[in-house]
Amino acid sequence: MKTDEKKPTRRSRAVAAKRAAILEAALAFFSQFGIHGTTLDQVAERADVSKTNLLYYYPSKEVLYVAVLKEILDVWLAPLRALAHDQDPLMAIRRYIRLKLEVSRDFPQASRLFCLEMLQGAPLLKGELAGDLKQLVDEKAAIIERWIDEGRLAGVQPQHLIFMLWATTQHYADFASQVEAVTGQTLSDPQFFDQTVDNVQRMIIEGIRVR
Numbered sequence: 001m002k003t004d005e006k007k008p009t010r011r012s013r014a015v016a017a018k019r020a021a022i023l024e025a026a027l028a029f030f031s032q033f034g035i036h037g038t039t040l041d042q043v044a045e046r047a048d049v050s051k052t053n054l055l056y057y058y059p060s061k062e063v064l065y066v067a068v069l070k071e072i073l074d075v076w077l078a079p080l081r082a083l084a085h086d087q088d089p090l091m092a093i094r095r096y097i098r099l100k101l102e103v104s105r106d107f108p109q110a111s112r113l114f115c116l117e118m119l120q121g122a123p124l125l126k127g128e129l130a131g132d133l134k135q136l137v138d139e140k141a142a143i144i145e146r147w148i149d150e151g152r153l154a155g156v157q158p159q160h161l162i163f164m165l166w167a168t169t170q171h172y173a174d175f176a177s178q179v180e181a182v183t184g185q186t187l188s189d190p191q192f193f194d195q196t197v198d199n200v201q202r203m204i205i206e207g208i209r210v211r
Helices: 010-033 040-047 051-057 061-081 089-106 108-119 126-149 158-174 176-183 190-208
Strands: none
Touching (some): 010 108, 040 061, 061 089, 061 108, 089 158, 089 190, 108 158, 158 176
């Protein structure tokens, strides 16, 4: 059977693997030391590539930093993209909370780096925030507004609900050290993860349930 889809070549797979290794190494350093405390030599050594090879894919540290942040945004926003009007609102938001906590559990470095960039005023990411991010939030806020108008959710301001969901779920990654100091546990503990999901879901759902 013929197909129009092109299978990745050995070279394309090697390029993709090298890019992934560079981004992973960059995330490890950027999330710990920030852009100014990280050198390309460190990233190249950790990714097991030459600095020249790294610069072939990412011509400067700023370009590499933005590439890492854009990849974080893709992972971070995937659960929000899944929200659709034809879903049951409370079930959809329950699922969103679980998915966002899974992201906080599985990608804590990414969440912390994004938080660091926001605290610094997002100097290298303002275009993305004002463009694709704002467009996505506007689309999902419109869905939440429709749910409210239809009497399926309590009357809350949609953007503030989204901000609350972000703040609550990302806290467990951005302030993981604080969470562990207070509770002695992290999201990597299955029992604590399930407890966190249940409590966050109940607190938020009870605030937006129609009464």
